Amino acid sequence: MAKHAGIFLELxxxxxxxxxxxxxxxxxxxxxxxxxxxxxxxxxxxxxxVSVLETSAQxxxxxxxxxxxxxxxxxxxxxxxxxxxxxxTQRLRPAPTIVxxxxxxxxxxxxxxxKSSSPQVAEAAVNAVFELQRLPRS
Numbered sequence: 001m002a003k004h005a006g007i008f009l010e011l012x013x014x015x016x017x018x019x020x021x022x023x024x025x026x027x028x029x030x031x032x033x034x035x036x037x038x039x040x041x042x043x044x045x046x047x048x049x050v051s052v053l054e055t056s057a058q059x060x061x062x063x064x065x066x067x068x069x070x071x072x073x074x075x076x077x078x079x080x081x082x083x084x085x086x087x088x089t090q091r092l093r094p095a096p097t098i099v100x101x102x103x104x105x106x107x108x109x110x111x112x113x114x115k116s117s118s119p120q121v122a123e124a125a126v127n128a129v130f131e132l133q134r135l136p137r138s
Contacts, residue, residue, distance in 0.1 A: 003037075003041070004026075004030065005027060005030050005031070005037075005038040005041040005042050006041040006042070006044075006045055006048075007023075008023045008024075008026045008027040008030060009023075009027055009041075009042060009045055009048055009049065009052065009075075010023075010048060011023030011026075012024040012027055012052050012056075012068065012071075012072060013048070013051055013052035013055045013056065015055070015059045017060060017061070017064055020056065020060065020064070020068055021064060021067065021068070024067070024068050024071040024072060025071065027042075027071065027072075027075050028071050028074060028075060031074075031075050031078045031079065032078075035078055035079070035082040036082055036086060038075075038079065039079040039082045039083050039086070039096065040096040041096075042075060042076070042079045042096075043079050043080070043083055043096040043098055044096040044097050044098065046098060046099065046102035046103055046105075046106045047099065047102035047105070047106075049072060049076060049106055050102065050105045050106050050109055052068075052072055053069060053072060053109050053113070054109065056068045056069065056072075057069075062118075066118045066120055066121055069113065069116070069118075069121045069124065069125075070120050070121055070124045073110065073113065073121070073124035073125055073127070073128040074124055074127075074128075076106075076110070076128045076131075076132065077124070077127045077128040077130075077131045077132075080128070080131035080132050080134065080135050081131045083096070083135060084131070084134055084135060084136070098135075106132065107129065107132055107133070110125050110128050110129045110132060111125075111129055113125035114126050114129060
């Protein structure tokens with residue numbers, strides 16, 4: 001199931017509300033079901049996460065936007081925490097390839113979302129940026 005995390009992430013950026021909503025929910029469920037397996041595909045696509053967060057802000061209703069942003073930020077938080085824990089316990093799994101410029105872009109957008117007018121998004125962004133900034137930097 002976790003091998004589909006990248007596909008769910010891609011579809012979460014759809015301009016079609018039912019597709020974006022269903023894909024974001026599937027992404028959350030995937031991360032809940034298998035966080036260690038989903039972490040690599042998700043963190044390797046930080047640029048796509050940035051794109052999803054930016055695209056959803058331009059083409060969805062405020063209520064759907066709040067829902068999508070909260071879900072994506074939750075997934076990001078869980079994956080960052082899982083990666084950090086995995087690094088600390090030295091699990092034998094390959095570390096995701098994280099592009100530095102994508103990391104910086106994602107960090108910037110999540111920091112901006114901490115000031116969201118939606119309390120749910122602001123709280124999710126605070127949690128996500130906390131975990132994102134705790135990731136080891138190479």
